[in-house]
Amino acid sequence: MEFALLGSFFGMTMIGVPVAFALALSVSLILITSMHMPLVMVSQIMYSGIDSFSFMAVPFFMLAGAFMSAGGVTSRLVNFSQAIVGSFTGGLAQAVCVAGMFFAAISGSSAATTAALGSTMVDQMEAKGYRRALATGVVAAGGTVGIVIPPSITLVVYGVIAGISIGDLFIGGLIPGILMGVVMCIVSWAIAKKEKIPADGKFSFVRFFNTFKESFWALMTPVIIIGGIYGGIFTPTEAAAVAAVYGIFVGLFIYKELKIKDFPEIIFKAVIGTTLIMFIVGAAKVFGWMMTSLQIPHHIGAWVVSLTSSPIIFLLMMNVLLLAIGTVINASAAVVILTPIFLPVAMKLGIDPLGFGVLMVINLAIGCITPPVGLDLFVASAITKVPLERVMRASFPYLFSLIATLLVFTFFPSIITFLPNLLH
């Protein structure tokens, strides 16, 4: 039965059946053939999986990001990033990485970050002597921190499923996300050094101050979200709602680039993005219920323990698996399906569930730029019209150094858990 469930699900998914359909259908198959339970369980559990106050943070964070980028936040963050790192060698590429980090602190997804950066930065980089393929590769890599640096929709999803404080997860993602950004800046510096691309002007304190003032309101968003959650002022869902309303306010009245007539299209994008994730979340709840009834996580746990009792070996195995899965499937969808299987195993081996969750998300984020099918590579290539293979080659140095960073986190998980523990 275990094999029938997992086999039919993976089989259907690999063939191209929508993930949510495959989840619900494989469970129905087991219910019909070998269990004496009514099929209505499927729709009931699916409904209860979606009907959750905590999950409402997903649409609200999407709205916040969408209103912010439509309200003129992107260009201001890019200007500010250029003022910070533009004067270094490879400054423009570094600015993409820094802007990626800032944008990640406002929106909750990688593809949104990549899309926002790609449309503004690639032409500018090409004009300053970067190869177009290189510029596209940098943009794809710069977006990866989108789901690691808080707020992160993927961490929200993990938090609800694993029953861990979303606030703690957000804090846990902060340091690894920043480190990933710094590593990418160093890689950009090295590439520019090798390709002899000059720095983009001198550092100017006036420019730094002016661009900071311009982007101040945007930079307040993460302060409101994280401060609000940690100060006990509101729940993550409420924080997301406040951030979205704040985004509307800033776009309409401060930057004055947001127009009421664009609202329906902006909101509609959030509707589609929310549905894409939440429909799978609902179906995955049904799948998780069936897996627990068949004791699949228990069996997998016993199997893993028979192979190794070392948490490090287990995490390294997870790294390979998640990188591969992250290339073909949306990170939130992967978290929804894999957490019920592997979190019990991780806990059996004494791995901290918070650290495990953040590590999983970092893994899936890097999967977004892992060939041959990384999602961010496709997004970036579609924006700049550079062939996929050339984007892949250009983002290779970033991919390798991010994987090296991931290994450091795997061996020293206290980098992730240190800050949340400190705040308790």
Add this chain to the structure above:
Amino acid sequence: MEKLLNGVRSVLYWISVSSMMVMLLIIFFQVITRYLFGHSYEWSEETARFLFVWVVFLGSALIMGESGHLAVQMLPEHFKDTAFGFLLEIFINVCSYLFILLLIVQGGKMTSTMTFQTAPGLGISMSWIYAVIPFSGFLMLLYLIKDTIRIFKALRARRQSEEPMKLFTSSSASSQKG
């Protein structure tokens, strides 16, 4: 069919967009009232949650007319325009019919048997909320029928064209066979 779907799309579009906005405002004002008056209303969180469920289910119909539900596209893309590719598409289509049937029949059962259950905050019957499941299933069915028609039209056009259809490879130079 085309006209019907366009109508469906614009109705769903406005319902989901306005539900999303109402949801956002409800939760935002819940935060405000809690700080100003020290309490929040029971109906507000419940209403927002129900709107959320409605948005997700209606969105699941809408999405079929946009980018489609999240799926691993590797094999269908790779075998596009081959006999095997059409077989895959038909298989995916059949699976989608089964899933939608599940939503309509089982969601319908939930709707008709849960009439006695009432939502604690709003005091309305839960049937009103559950009804979105078979309703969205029905809307998804419309989109799926359109997709089926598209597949068979493409298949017919492909068979009538000059170049013979390969089993596995779409490039004419290859000699691979299953």
